[in-house]
Amino acid sequence: MRLTDYTDYSLRVLLYLAVRDQGLSTIQDISDAYGISKNHLMKVVQQLSELGWVETVRGRNGGLRLAEQTRARTVGEVVRATESDFALVACLPDQNGERRPCVITPQCRLRSALEAARHAFLAELDRHTIGEVAGPQGPLAALLGIRAIIPVVPVAPVAPASDNPVPIA
Incomplete structure (x- = not known):
């Protein structure tokens, strides 16, 4: 079975955001990391956002982050939501439940084997x-070129080293 590029890109976006873990990422960040077209990723991110799996923040400092519950989603759920057709052959039902007729259907064992494989x-x-x-x-x-986000921790001022210590105000 071969997955579409759309499903592949959906999985890659989710993996990138899961690895990034903190802060916001941009579609450009993801595009650069994987070498994928930004335009393709925009469509993918839109659907992932509509599904509630990715949160988007608009504005100058906006970006994307993984929705909290998305880490628990299965890869199978993502594939089912993003793949348009699981009919491996014409006699298997498509997304609409339709199938093309085949003259050997009454005696065909191949169809059930393919359904089991799917x-x-x-x-x-x-x-x-x-x-x-x-x-x-x-x-x-x-591998994705993501640098760790180090939280900024305020540091107390240090007195200059000298023979006559001067109090810091």
């Missing part, structure tokens, strides 16, 4: 969550 494929994807496949974050972050 079911097994999705069942395996359902065993893995976005959070799980995004780990370990350190090595993935390095």
Whole structure:
């Protein structure tokens, strides 16, 4: 089974945001990290946002972040939501439940084997969550060019070193 580029890009966006973990990312950040067209990613992000899996923040300092519950989503859920057709052959039902007739349908064993394979494929994807496949974050972050976000901690002023200590006001 081959997934569409759209599904591939959807998974990549979710992985990037899961690895990034803190702060906001831009579509340009993700485009640069993977070498994917920004225009394609805009469509993907729009759907992921509509599904509630990605939060978008508008404005000058805006960007994207993974919605809190998305780490627990399975890869299978993402694939089902983004893939347009699971009919491996014409006699299997498409997304609308329609199938093309075939003269050997009454005696065909191939169809049931293909349906079982499709079911097994999705069942395996359902065993893995976005959070799980995004780990370990350190090595993935390095490959994606993501630098760790270090929180800014205020530091108390230090008195200059001298023979006559001067109090700091």
